[in-house]
Amino acid sequence: MTDGNNKISSENNEEGGSAPKRQRIETENAENNANDQHPLTLRMMCNTCQEVLEKQKNIEHFNTEIVDELRSVKSELKLELQLIRDDLKPKTVVAAVPMKADSKDTTAWNSENKSATMTTTGKYFVLKHVFKNVSNMKEDEYRLSEAEEHFGIEWRMGVRRTKEHLHFYLHCPKSMGTVNWTIETQRKHVLVSNRVENKVKKGKQIFNNKTPAWGCEKFIKWAEMEKDYLVDGRLTAEIHIKIKKTTGIYKDNLRSFDETMEEFSDVVLVVNEEKFYVLKLYLAAHSPYFKALFLGNFNDSKKSEIKLTGIDADDFQNYLELLYGEHPIDEYTCEGLLLVADMLDTPLVIRKCEQFLLKESKKTLKKKLELSTRFCLEALKKKCLAEIKSIGDLQAVLPGNVQDLDKSIMGELLEKSISLHN
Template identity: 60%
Template structure:
């Protein structure tokens, strides 16, 4: 028995060893299988994450591309700033007051430039000498509108620029040049160019080109008895609209200045370093390697001397911004890239201005005033508000504003439950 037990013990040990080895092999196999499954899961998860990241990257790239395209469109729509410091001697005064039919008139679009546009309906039903006006639009602190009038006796039709300011109570005058256009669905266009003065001494504050024959208008330019009229206006000189100057920049300041800037024959004695510190434009002009840098007198173009006066006043710390001056000052500040003055103009428009929602929205996009744009968009609460800010030509609407208005329109028509 003892021998059998002794002989059996090694066999049992061998069996135990075999079982143990099989268990180890099984555990190892199971472990390898689990590791492979984990590796497979990790690989799938990594691929899924990679796919998500790739999609996000593509989406970001697309959004950046769209943003770049919108910025290019916005920059293209924005009025171009004056680049040259010295003006050409030729001006609109050398151009003829009117031009023949379908002849294109070249007109400077810098400075105090704006466009009025209106669709007049049921034109053939207008009574003899009845005055039909478009809605008033404020530009540079002054209300303007289009006037049309039919003369059934002489079979003529007139289109006029109307200044709706109360000139009887103020010593106002506006030296303007403007081009009147009639648009149609065909390739034919009618345009006339006119220049003149709106003055308080003249009771009639309406000005227009030669009349167009009714038969020609009816045949070539009326579409479903509707007339689309445009007037492109540039204000060359204003007087009597701004308050008295708050600061002098005339020859009395000569000892404190080292350069004279000339705007419309008016001389402004200023400091090169002070202007250069606030404006990259003037920094390049005064301190750069340009022919004008060494001159003691430099002529600036494309701006009004009254606007430049108020711009300098704001730059020198005066409170010169009001309903009348805000747009002109903002135009000059944008032209000469002066953040301090731009910020002060935006603060006025945000906190004190009574301008219309449409006007403020237009200024915000024209001069990239993000704070003012957000305020305007926040004020749009209804479909009527959306309609009130849409220009006559939808193509004139800034792309970023168009997308925001679309979102608001969809939200109004399909409010959240």
């Protein structure tokens, strides 16, 4: 009986009747299922990877399309802007002002060429223009660039052809509303070439109501200009201008800072040989620059008379008036005030100038945007960008050469361009 029972038990184990056999079978089934699912898992991973790669390719393709579109938009804007400039640019005109460029002027000009390179601090700016179809100019034909405002004054450059030479002038055409005004300038006239060195001549002249144009007769021989400086009939010209001194441009002084204020002052500031009697602590309270100058450990801190350089005396007069509670800000003085306040780190003056530009100024949108980027006037920049509502508005604020655009505003104008095109 015992042998029979053992045999039956053994058979039952082989047929799976017992727990050990069931466990073995279940384990084998689980392994088989796992083996069956493994290729499926690999396929799912491959599909997922393929989808990711496809999305990446789509993103790269989309980015390429955006870059191509932005380049196309930029090219279109440059072309449209140039077309508008051509339409607005004055046609051929006859010079209506005397040209003080006789033999004496030429001698003075050439002597100034030997002077050192002029500084770019203070009232310094550059006019740039591309004259078109210059090769078709006739003898005695005269052409002007469009007017640009700098420091409240309009400026233009002009070229004239004679039989053998090109003449190159700077104009200050706008009437100042006063009989006796003068602008003392240091200038550098430049013809730009991509084949030879730029043609450069320097000079110093004084503009006034009787002589609002100065320049150089026989700036370059016509044949040389055509050979080395024309590109498809275009002549690229620049004039670098430093305003040294002005008289009769601004209003009468609203407050005195001369020797009559000596008993109420403790320091004398000298700007372009003009003396200003002021209080150290009052200026130091408004300007970190003056705080460091007057209260810091410097040699000048103990001096009773200190010379300031790189500043115009009229601009400094207006600056002091504003600090002392007067209101000297207008279309002529605003840019000069910003320049001095920026150099002397005076937030109060900068803020008041920005308020004038925001609420009262009649300057062009282009000029306001230029000032906003130059002096970091965020509220003014925001307002200017909001006023750009069409492609025409956008073109109006762009410089003739897009490369001259301030890098801090380029991205925002590009975004504006895309939104307007869409």
